[in-house]
Amino acid sequence: MKDIVLIVAAVILSLAAAGAIYRIAVGPSLLDRVLASDVLLAILGAALSIDMAVNRHLNNLVLLVALTLIGFVGSVTVARFVADRRGQVNDS
Amino acid sequence: MTPNATGVDAVIDAVTAVLLIAGALMSLGAAIGLLRFPDLMSRMHAATKPQVLGLFLVLAAIGLQMREWWVWPILAVAWIFQLLTVPVSAHMVGRAGYRTKHLHPELLSTDELEAVVLRAAGERAAEKAEEAGSDVPHSRNGGHTGGTTGNGGPSA
Amino acid sequence: MSRKRISFRTELPLLVWLVVVWGALWRDFSPGNLVFGALIAVVVARIFYLPPVELSGRFNxxxxxxxxxxxxxxxxxxxxxxxxxxxxxxxxxxxxxxxxxxxxxxxxxxxxxxxxxxxxxxxxxxxxxxxxxxxxxxxxxxxxxxxxxxxxxxxxxxxxxxxxxxxxxxxxxxxxxxxxxxxxxxxx
Known part of the structure; x- marks a missing residue:
């Protein structure tokens, strides 16, 4: 049971990660890439949590919260600067 | 998970397995959305919503497996952080996307913001004409397009 | 920067939230830990001053x-x-x-x-x-x-x-x- 769950989840998450990485590589714009890396971070978080659930420990929990916050700060910062840069280009 | 579980353990393990797989599927759904949607805005929907539900399902699975009451507050805190941050970052990305014209107008049935932005741009151009010569630095203009402040309110 | 004194009542939800996060991160909800967390929450709320969230004071x-x-x-x-x-x-x-x-x-x-x-x-x-x-x-x-x-x-x-x-x-x-x-x- 444990092994089956782990294998199925691993396959699904790998496919998802591949999709996100493809979007990071192709993504026509910077914002698409930011979005895709946010999803990639969420997939990593899901993998950490699945490990915690299956093996019954909570070692990754703080890491999970930190990941969420880092992803948040990262995408907000990038979005902010993208908007700013474009604004100035339009102004000049 | 308990090896060779019986009775209650088996039921809990089965529920956990379903929750975990469903949570993983949510990530897959997000990735499919990222790949198949045509523009940034619809991809944003795909990136935010399944992420929140996926984390919820997986955290619920952890709570079921640990079987200790003090786990639930931690899991709730982790999820609430996600609830608070995901809409904000989606909003920031979406706003930047709209302003940098990442939208495909042919995919929109209506766009009620466009008129507002055009009017604001007109007003700003007029202000700029008045200000010309006074050399006022306006590095923060990008954040305040004609009265539309996009902080999403105060971030408490 | 005018610092309007915020009443304890409007600050209370923030403090409670901070204490819950503190207890959750320590994975310890014993009274001693919570009291210490409350102390830190008050200090943090005093030092890192944020504009008060204007709560309506009612919650149904x-x-x-x-x-x-x-x-x-x-x-x-x-x-x-x-x-x-x-x-x-x-x-x-x-x-x-x-x-x-x-x-x-x-x-x-x-x-x-x-x-x-x-x-x-x-x-x-x-x-x-x-x-x-x-x-x-x-x-x-x-x-x-x-x-x-x-x-x-x-x-x-x-x-x-x-x-x-x-x-x-x-x-x-x-x-x-x-x-x-x-x-x-x-x-x-």
């Missing part, structure tokens, strides 16, 4: 619990809707940006509505106009005017239930007056 728990349940249901529905659209509609999905004027002008209410809106099916906040408290919503799979109207009503209903939970007295009264003057047949 009886309405909050059903709202939370409905909200959870909507989060689930949102994910499945996005997945369905991604798989079956894909590149040909039609969207819209819709302006939705809100009733309330308090920052907290606009923020809360925006957050909830971003998590329920098919809507995301693109832009906020604080001066008129208008939200510009990006709706997924909005093809015609009736979909637009549906999205707008959904947002305003969400705001209405949030006002009933934690709006100020005046906002609730305005909402009730509006409900009476509107058509009787509206089911809400």
């Amino acid at each position: 728990l009886l309405r909050a619990i059903p709202f939370a349940v409905v909200f959870l249901g909507k989060v689930v529905a949102a994910s499945f809707q996005v997945m369905y659209l991604a798989i079956f509609r894909g590149p040909s999905v039609t969207n819209a940006v819709v302006a939705v004027p809100l009733r309330s002008h308090s920052d907290l209410m606009v923020t809360a509505t925006g957050h909830v809106i971003s998590l329920i099916p098919g809507s995301l906040v693109v832009e906020v106009d604080r001066s008129t408290s208008t939200l510009y919503i990006h709706g997924l799979n909005v093809r015609n005017d009736s979909d637009t109207a549906k999205l707008r009503r959904e947002v305003q209903d969400t705001e209405a239930s949030l006002i009933r939970i934690m709006g100020t007295r005046a906002e609730v009264d305005a909402l009730q007056a509006e409900g009476l003057s509107a058509t009787r047949g509206a089911s809400s």
